[in-house]
Amino acid sequence: MLILFKNIKELLQVRESHIAYVAGEEMKELPKIDNAYLLIEDTIIKDFGPMTQCPNPENTTVVDASGCVVLPTWVDSHTHLVYAGDRVQEFADRINGLSYEEIAERGGGILNSAKRLNETSEDEIYEQSKKRLEEIIKLGTGAVEIKSGYGLTTEGELKMLRVIKRLKENYDLPIKATFLGAHAFPAEYKTDHQAYIDLMLNEMLPEIAKENLADYIDAFLETGYFSVDETIQIMKAGKQYGLTPKIHVNQFTAINGIQACVENGALSVDHLEIVTDEDIAVLKESNTMPVALPSCSYFISIPYTPARRMIDSGLPLALATDYNPGTTPSGNMNFVVATACIKMKMTPEEAINAATLNAAYAMGIENETGTISRGKKANVMMTKPVTSFYQIPYEFGSVLIDKVMINGMFIE
Numbered sequence: 001m002l003i004l005f006k007n008i009k010e011l012l013q014v015r016e017s018h019i020a021y022v023a024g025e026e027m028k029e030l031p032k033i034d035n036a037y038l039l040i041e042d043t044i045i046k047d048f049g050p051m052t053q054c055p056n057p058e059n060t061t062v063v064d065a066s067g068c069v070v071l072p073t074w075v076d077s078h079t080h081l082v083y084a085g086d087r088v089q090e091f092a093d094r095i096n097g098l099s100y101e102e103i104a105e106r107g108g109g110i111l112n113s114a115k116r117l118n119e120t121s122e123d124e125i126y127e128q129s130k131k132r133l134e135e136i137i138k139l140g141t142g143a144v145e146i147k148s149g150y151g152l153t154t155e156g157e158l159k160m161l162r163v164i165k166r167l168k169e170n171y172d173l174p175i176k177a178t179f180l181g182a183h184a185f186p187a188e189y190k191t192d193h194q195a196y197i198d199l200m201l202n203e204m205l206p207e208i209a210k211e212n213l214a215d216y217i218d219a220f221l222e223t224g225y226f227s228v229d230e231t232i233q234i235m236k237a238g239k240q241y242g243l244t245p246k247i248h249v250n251q252f253t254a255i256n257g258i259q260a261c262v263e264n265g266a267l268s269v270d271h272l273e274i275v276t277d278e279d280i281a282v283l284k285e286s287n288t289m290p291v292a293l294p295s296c297s298y299f300i301s302i303p304y305t306p307a308r309r310m311i312d313s314g315l316p317l318a319l320a321t322d323y324n325p326g327t328t329p330s331g332n333m334n335f336v337v338a339t340a341c342i343k344m345k346m347t348p349e350e351a352i353n354a355a356t357l358n359a360a361y362a363m364g365i366e367n368e369t370g371t372i373s374r375g376k377k378a379n380v381m382m383t384k385p386v387t388s389f390y391q392i393p394y395e396f397g398s399v400l401i402d403k404v405m406i407n408g409m410f411i412e
């Protein structure tokens, strides 16, 4: 089946040849074709170019994109969208003055979600999660990473990962599963961290590997959560099962965690609200993708990742939502892109590179999606009529995405 987008005002993120990611100055360039066509054949991008060279194949569905922008769908490389219930009470508590850390110290936070998850059936968690997934697809997300980490028991972690597996089976977008047993220490292991780590390494990981439930391994490397040495143990164990690390680090404090992640071959380091010059120097010598999560900074009022300092130092940067019940109850990548421009001073070109091409690298799927390139998946989207693609971040509270195509099929 052929689908031809014609008269596209701006076709964005056009890459003739393969590129893994863009860094530093390169991030400012978002290649585009004005007045373009885009031809989709079945599930892949077949061809594109200026309208002056537009083909006229038979038996083709034509989409008139006059006045509209067409671009690859967003890639959300960091979410926790499989969870049970919500944490609205903590939202109110924070408005009334408590910090995220204070709520966690009182037994709220991640442990609150873990309790709820362990009390909820797998079917119910699947139902709640698929609604979130369907919502973000309509908002333009065409690939998503999803973490476990609200189980913190063998049964609970497996339950979450099985839900992610069901989502993979039932939805047509690339989904990667990340094992995040090291999200927090359950209360009963507060004084015996090693016992919980042993449980993860000796019981959870072998079962996860047996059922092939995870693609990546994660840990919350942070003061009061998992130390550098504990995280190193977890990364090394994960790698023995073929799970590459993607690590939560530098959300509240910088404790040389980034160096440990880089040394252990992390595909990405995520959060980075607090970044030292040493962290930047270490990242510059690596292929590890830094990932910023601006909706989290917005929601819990913590600093934004210093994108300008990082990009101006020559680093790449990816953007993701962090969709989760505690720090980011939103999976809207449009808001992420807008907030990156407004609060982190990223240009629209940089933000869109960060939310497509670089984000695909952070998920290990840069060969499949993230750019308009011949042979890549037909995961593309079209805006409403706009003055230019700058309108996407400019209208920060609106969703300008009009049509979303996943694997060559329009989402209803």
Ligand SMILES: N=CN[C@@H](CCC(=O)O)C(=O)O
Binding pocket: 109, 110, 113, 220, 248, 251, 296, 322, 324, 325, 326, 327, 328
């Ligand atoms: N910081 C660690 N994990 C999540 C929040 C988890 C929660 O509060 O439920 C995050 O990425 O922000």
Ligand SMILES: [Zn+2]
Binding pocket: 078, 079, 080, 248, 322, 324
């Ligand atoms: Zn997270």
